[in-house]
Amino acid sequence: MRFWNTYVLAHSIEEALDILSHAPGSALPVAGGTDLLLEIQQGEHEPVHTLVDITHIPELKRLEETEDHLFIGAAVPVSRVAESPLVRHHATAVAEACSQIGGPQVRNSATLGGNVAHALPAADGMIALLALDARAEVASLEGRRLEPMENLFKGPGQTALDLRREILVGFHVPLRRLHQASAFGRVMRPQGVALPILNTAVWVERHGEVIGDIRVAIGPSGPVPRRASAVEAVLRGQPCDQETFAAARRAIRESIRFRSSPLRASAEYRYHLSGVLLEEVVIKAWQRTLEPSVVEAV
Amino acid sequence: MSERLHLWVNGQEVDLPVVPGEMLSDLLRYRLGLTGTKIGCNEMECGACTVLVDGEPILSCSFPAVRAQDKHVLTIEGLSKATEEAMKPSTEGSLHPLQEAFIKYGALQCGFCTPGQIMTSYALLLRNPEPSDEDIKTALKDTLCRCGAYPAILQAIKAAAKAMRTGGPVESPVIPPASKPGKYVGNVHPRPDAVAKVTGHAKYTDDLHFEGMLHARVKRAMVPSAIVTRIDVSKARALPGVVAVLTAEDIPGEHNHGLVIYDWPILVGVGERVRYVGDALAIVAAETREIATQALDLIEVDFELLPVVSDPVQAAQPDAPKIHPNGNLLKHIKVRKGDVEQGFADADVILEHTFYTPMHDHAFLEPECSIARPTPDGRMEVYVGSQIPYADRQQIARALGWPETRVHVIGQLMGGGFGGKEDIAGQIHAALLAHATGRPVKLLYDRHESLIAHPKRHATQIRVKVGAKLDGRLTAVETELYGDTGAYASLGEKVMTRATTHSSGPYEVPHVKADCYAMYTNNPPAGAFRGFGVMQSAFAIESMMDMLAERLGIDPVELRRKNALRVGSVTNTGQVLRQSVGLLECIEKVEAEMRRLGGPNPFEPKTVPGAPHLRRAWGFAVAYKNTGLGGGAPDKAGAEVELRRDGTFQVRTSSAELGQGLPTVLQLIAAEELNQSPRRIEVLLMDTDLTPDGGPTTASRQTFVTGNAVRYAARALKELLTSELSERYDVPPEQVRFVEGLAQINGHALTLQQVAEEMLASGRPPVTSYTYWAPTTRPLGEGGDMHFAFSFAAQAAEVEVNTLTGEVKVLRMIIANDVGYAINPLGLRGQVEGGAIMGIGHTLTENFILKDGQVVTDRLARYRTPSIVHTPEIISFIVEHPVAEGPYGAKGVGEIVLIPTPPAITNAIYNAVGVRVDRLPVDQEMICKALNNC
Structure with a gap:
């Protein structure tokens, strides 16, 4: 009945992988634990024999700009992600999403790695990473690899990672170039469950007065998170105007199968909101494409 | 890894063995005795357990203690000392300016959330010495206060921040005294328990520890309707560390409890009926809570499942399964005045509509806790936060088969009650186990259990039919109420009586007919909850008054003024009001302020400049509520x-x-x-x-x-x-x-x-x-004084509706309460603002959901109470029409403050976008669909 028997603070990826693969009973990596520990406490997840805390591994706490990407360590608290000038510039949608996860205390524990590993179809941080075309760096006993975000999910709440052998190291987000920008938005309902009815993240590249390129992620829009490629297709190459949004709304209806969930929202309400939210978020990102292309003050 | 846990707590180095599965809050509370850190939900929702780890606020209830290895933890107990490091010491004594400001501004009531509020605020001020209202709301977003002290908390933080920046004293709030202040009464005075509450030294029941104390847990049915066919506790008894497992046959005295009717089994035995999911089947006492919890899983129970009655209208059908031997009707309550048919015949306009309100949970932040302790002289001490200590004593004694004086109830500080700590929770179970084991026994509910087990606010269906002349004078009001009293009577009859007698509103109506059916169902029992039925009927009648005003083309304030009770009026129960009817003054005060802020047409929708999809309008409602038991009960x-x-x-x-x-x-x-x-x-x-x-x-x-x-x-x-x-x-x-x-x-x-x-x-x-x-009252139906005093209120709410999404925000509220006399203006402010915020919660965020008798909202994450982000600007007026018998003229205030809020908000929504909300809580999807045809 104990939530865990052994709780290990790992100090390196190798140590964490070693303990995970050799632990006598069940074993899982844990970062903020704001999902996993809660589920264990509430009996929705079996107690775990060995929990390997990865929040003391320096590499997983890195948040830095490299030559071609922004690296956000999997164990960086989302409060730090939300406030980071680097993230706010290069991955505005991720910063916006992270600033809305839970409350301030939760954000000091919760991590993007956990948000992604928990694999819920509408996790705010994950939806934003998806729109930003981030790639996840995964460490295993065999070495490191980069995975597109889409490859990390098997089903609702089911990660494709083998958590006995693999650890999320962090996320590589392409650096923001001139005339590129991103944004995130969501709609909640005040009652019932604390999950958003709908969230949307958008990355856009402006070509003059048309949407040169765009990526859209909408959650929850299926068992696993995925980009809304049919919606992207109707927006791409079009001006950012009402006609385009009308087409996007049609594309949402034709390509996305929203579900009705009795305590959160009907599918009809989600279709309507999705059009409203998409327009709001695209316009927000579109306006940002005119911002300067360098980080103002790091 | 090291088998030792090493950290600093409030500057003291701590080195202890690691305990597997231990959260930081457990370490602080149970191993270090720092009980200022509170556990409200244990699910990262309420923020009461907030402490700082290396300067950052975290939720200690779900933070593994081991994770604090080599870190610095700051708790409420260490805050006064913390001033030395980062902040100037308070000018007054050893309190931190935040602690001092919380006291001065009345930013604490029950005090249970206070340590979490102060620690979260402290972390904010460390990073931001001059926070705006928005900064504060962002930082305290998930640090819940069920007393609704948010406006005072916000002001207290700003005052503390200023004092810390300037090095000056904490400025005092501006709170008007009573109109005729005495030397002490009618003046602002801090709570006597305030210092203990802001420093974390205030003790609630779970903060107590006794040598040799056992921990109890309750095996609950978790099916809503069944006959128990088998209970086998042998495996649980055999578990090492389990000291006692008791079932119904082990109860030495009477088997049922109840506040009015003894219809609630202490434990449901084999062959007996389960009537709701929270029914207790067995109780366990063990050396640790963990063992007691494990033992619950080893108790084997078989049921013969029975059909579920899940709503009061269904319960009233002739063929509905019978929940109690005498059927499902707890009480048919009737109010008759004049001849309602004549009243409708006299009417120029007749309107009829049906309204619905859900169950609500009190969600007091301190879950129920009882400790029973046998004493050497053969008595039983029971430590518990209870609203009725003598009723507890009587019911505990009855179950033990003892004279009442052998039981000693020692009431503890309560982390909120709101009516939800009137019934027995764990008192009897703890006493039975203490009696059986001869050892002290603590029975602490977790939030999940609290949500499932204790009585709720009655869900209602209320049909209102009104008749009026063209000039707005009411000629008749007919109401029909169904109240869901759940599995057991609790105070259901009293609550629904109050709902019924107040169902025609605070108006003088010549012809009234009200019928209420308080029905048993297989839902959790419903009982007392602030407002006591009147919140529900006020939502119905006050919505109807706005519908009538629209139909007649009369200003809604004018319509109410025309019909309002005043001195000399006769109520619907035949009571002549001889004094202390401040309703008209409440209406005038709120109306004047509303028109000052909202212009001559506050009920007309206004579009927000630059955001055409946001529409704003004001709404208005009034209410009255009895003070005292009334209805002939000796008070x-x-x-x-x-x-x-x-x-x-x-x-x-x-x-x-x-x-x-x-x-x-x-x-x-x-x-x-x-x-x-x-x-x-x-x-x-x-x-x-x-x-x-x-x-x-x-x-x-x-x-x-x-x-x-x-x-x-x-x-x-x-x-x-x-x-x-x-x-x-x-x-x-x-x-x-x-x-x-x-x-x-x-x-x-x-x-x-x-x-x-x-x-x-x-x-x-x-x-x-x-x-x-108190002055004698008369039973309903006999005329005369059913109550010895009434409080009155008017409220206006300004809302903003997002026409694209249906989302609703309450922006401002104007409130006037006739309280007779303001004995304690600082506490009164807390009641007024807290009541409105609870009303906002009931309107926008709270919905206790059941499905076929099963509780869907069984976690605080699913039952959302309002947070500081839902807190509007509140402008309050105190109206004092003294009642001669009251102390200095005072009458009650605890409930009236909440009652007009829901209809004030829903009327404002109608005024803003033309959508009538006739079912609480407000459903943004419904509004959105009505506006967008989606």
Whole structure:
């Protein structure tokens, strides 16, 4: 009945992988634990024999700009992600999403790695990473690899990672170039469950007065998170105007199968909101494409 | 890894063995005894457990203790010391400016969330010494206060921040005194328990520990309707560490409990009926809570499942399965005045509509906890936060088969009650286990159990039919109510009676007919909850009044004014109101302010410039609520006042403090009568050995009833002291006077200490007791005075509706309450604002959801109470139409503050976007669909 028997603070990826693969009973990596520990406490997840805390591994706490990407360590608290000038510039949608996860205390524990590993179809941080075309760096006993975000999910709440052998190291987000920008938005309902009815993240590249390129992620829009490629297709190459949004709304209806969930929202309400939210978020990102292309003050 | 846990807590180095599975909150509370850190939900929702780890606020309830290895943890107990590092010390004593500001601004009531609020605020100020309102709302977003002290918390943080920036003292808030303040009553005065609550030293039941104490847990049915066919506890009994497992057959005394009707089984036995998911089947006491929890899983139970009755209308069908032997009708309640058919015949306009309200949970942040402890002299002590200590004593004794005096209930600080701590929770179970084991037993509910087990607010269906003349005068009101009283009676009959008698609103109506069916169902029991049924019926009638105003083309305020109760009016139960009817003044105050802020047409929708999809409008509603039990029930309270040997006074009564501020009220009353400053007066409450029975803390009655008892007991003590001294010093009584700490006898002064010593030496102890009987009331149906006083209120709410999404925000509220007399203006402010915020919660965020008798909202994450982000600007007016019998003219305030809020908001929504909300809570999807045809 104990939530865990052994709780290990790992100090390196190798140590964490070693303990995970050799632990006598069940074993899982844990970062903020704001999902996993809660589920264990509430009996929705079996107690775990060995929990390997990865929040003391320096590499997983890195948040830095490299030559071609922004690296956000999997164990960086989302409060730090939300406030980071680097993230706010290069991955505005991720910063916006992270600033809305839970409350301030939760954000000091919760991590993007956990948000992604928990694999819920509408996790705010994950939806934003998806729109930003981030790639996840995964460490295993065999070495490191980069995975597109889409490859990390098997089903609702089911990660494709083998958590006995693999650890999320962090996320590589392409650096923001001139005339590129991103944004995130969501709609909640005040009652019932604390999950958003709908969230949307958008990355856009402006070509003059048309949407040169765009990526859209909408959650929850299926068992696993995925980009809304049919919606992207109707927006791409079009001006950012009402006609385009009308087409996007049609594309949402034709390509996305929203579900009705009795305590959160009907599918009809989600279709309507999705059009409203998409327009709001695209316009927000579109306006940002005119911002300067360098980080103002790091 | 190291097997030792090493960290610093409040600057002290701690080195302890690692305990597997231990969260930081457990380490702090149970191994280090730092019980200032509270557990409200244990699911990362409420923020009560907030502490700082290396300067960042985290939720210690779900933070593994091991993760704090080599880190610095700061808890509420360490805050005063923390000033040395980052902040200037407070100018007054050792309190941190935040602690001082929370006290001054009345930013705490029950105090249970206070450590979390202060720690979260402290973390904010570390990073942001000059936070805006928005910064504060962002930082405190998920640190919940069920008393709704948010407006005061916000102001307190700003005042503390300023004091810290400037190094000056914490500025005092501007809170008007009563219109005719006395020397003490009617003036702003801090709570006597405030320092303990802001420093984390205040003890709630779960903060107590006794040597050899066992931990109890309850095996609950978790099916809503069944016959128990088998219970096998043998495996649970065999588990090492389990000391006792009891079932129904082990109860030595009576098997049922209940506040009015003994219909609630303490434990459901084999062959007996399960009526809701929370029914208890077995109770376990073990060496640890973990073992007790494990034992629950080893108890085997078989059921024969029965059909589920899940709503009151279904329960009233002739073919509905019978939940109790006498059927499903707890009570058919009737109100008749005049001839309603004639009233409708006289009407020019008739409207009819049906409204729905859901169950609500009190969601007091302190979950239920009881500790029972057998004493060597063969008695049983029960430590519990209870609204009715003497009823607990009676019910515990009954279950043990003992005389009542063998049980000693020692009331503890309550982390909120709101009516939800009137019924028995774990008191009897803990006592049975303590009796069986001979050891102290603690029974603490977790939030999940609390949500499932304790009585809720009644869900209702209310049909309202009104008739009116073209000029707006009401000719008839007919209402039909169905109330879901759940599995057991609790206070259901009383609650639904109040709902029924108030269902035609605070209006003089010539012809009234109201019928209410309080029905048993297989849902959790429904009982007392702030507003006591009137919140539900006010939502219905006040929505209908706006519908009528629209139909007649009359201003909604004017329509209410025209029909409002006033002195000389006859209520729907035939009571002539002879005094203290401040409704019209409440209406005027709110209306004037609303038109000042909202212009001449506050009910017209306005578009927000630059955001055409946002529409704003005001809405208006009024209400009334009885003070006291009424309906012919004897309503009395006992109190004692004693001059102690040290020259201070003690006031004693069993009446309960749930956070509402009764100790301040009683302290101020005694101070006024004895002409001594409040600091010389200690108030002792809720102890069945030491304090006389003050009756239940319910029905907004304690200020009036216990307030009077204390007032008269204090007067009697003053008379006793006077006569004693006048005799002893042979002076006429007029020449004996009392001033601070002294008795003056004809120019000669004695300290009160000397007075006490002299009286004790002469065998005349300086103590008086008084039992105050409130004015007699008459049962419903007999006419005359059904209640001895009513409070009145008007509220206006300004909302903003997002027409694209249906989302609703409350921006501003204007409130006026006729409270008779404002004895304790600081506490009153807390009640007024907290009531409105609870009303906002009931309207926008709260919905206790059941599906076929199963609780869907069984976690705080699913039952959302309002947070500081839902807090609007609140403008409050206190109206004082004194009631002659009340202490200094005061009447009740605890409930009226909440009642008009839901219809004020829903009327505003209608005014903003033309969508009538007839079902609580407001469903943004419904609004969106109505506006967008989606």
